[in-house]
Amino acid sequence: MNNKQNKDVYKKIRIILNYYQLYGEIMVKTANRLNLIELSQIRKMFELTDENAINLGIGEPDFDIPENVKMAMIDGLDAGFTHYTPNKGFLELREEISKKLKKDNKLAIDPESIMVTVGASEALYISAQGLFEKEDEVLIPDPGFLSYKACVDLSESKAIPVEIKIENDYKMKVEDFQEKINPKTKAFIMNSPSNPTGSVMDKEDIKAIADLATDHDFMIISDEIYEKIIYGKKHYSPAQFSDNVIVINGFSKTYAMTGLRIAYLAGENDVVEELLKVHQYNTACASSISQIAAREALAGPQKYVKTMVKEFERRKDLVTKRIQDRGLKCSKLEGAFYAFPQVENATEYVQKALELGVITVPGSGFGENCENNIRISYANSYEKLEKALNRLELIKQ
């Protein structure tokens, strides 16, 4: 096309776009279930802020991906790994994941029972679409990661929040959980270490809830994405104690690969085969080159992870001290990279923090029982974190 033809095409596109902008609302009626969900509060916060603000709202490591992973991707491109892959993902990657699940989690899951997904986000969505029906109840942690409720709502089943108490250091206790179970209970979405609280569940509670899943025949969807970001505690997967578990894990947090959108789910083979239908018609397969990266991340040296977690721990100690100095109520931080302290008025606090050039996130986005909390992410450099915490000291609450 010559320049004039190009300009004509652009003009036409602009006219069409304007038309849709003007009449879009009248022409397009979206499904009612979309009224049940809202865009993420966290994204909204980012849109509100100027780029010089220090971001303690972000949920991704501030590290670059491991060098060996970067090299493997470059080699992968040279070798032409730019085509569709098998729907479940490259066998070589699934074999590495299977080895990892055995080594780290004592799980015997063969590569055929593993599906590589476009982030843990897709794995959660697939699980919800593939498992939940209209009349089902799905237990979710409150406070909990905001995608859980959205995925349940989009499946048109009913989300039942299970309150996690700050008095229990925000650890889900089997007693809090038990009373919510009834014949309609289809699943529980478990998350340890937790976003947004930074808590790690105790082995006894994980086992007791896994036993309940077996006895009452419901599924546990276990989001273990922060498994490796843990401080002096041990992570347990409920899949060690029950077959009714879908394990979700990925590469976004452990290897700072958020933008590569790569994760996996693993479980009983017949369930995974059925869930594959949702994945197949949704994305066909995860990105080929991200799969190469993920394979290298698992097969290569793990020193990177240790170094990153050590640095997160240093920041965690700083945040813990500052929160304690301010006398704010907060649970013990044992994993992930978040603190979830209570303040007097979270909306005001977040607004004042913004005025001081610090982005935090109000707790209300994470559930019904946390309107007085704010989430602070320490996935930002130590220097910036210290600077931001100094600014937050100016807030009188």
Ligand SMILES: Cc1ncc(COP(=O)(O)O)c(C=O)c1O
């Ligand atoms: C608890 C939890 N699960 C899942 C995800 C999504 O991870 P991914 O980047 O793999 O989609 C996040 C991201 O913040 C998270 O915090």
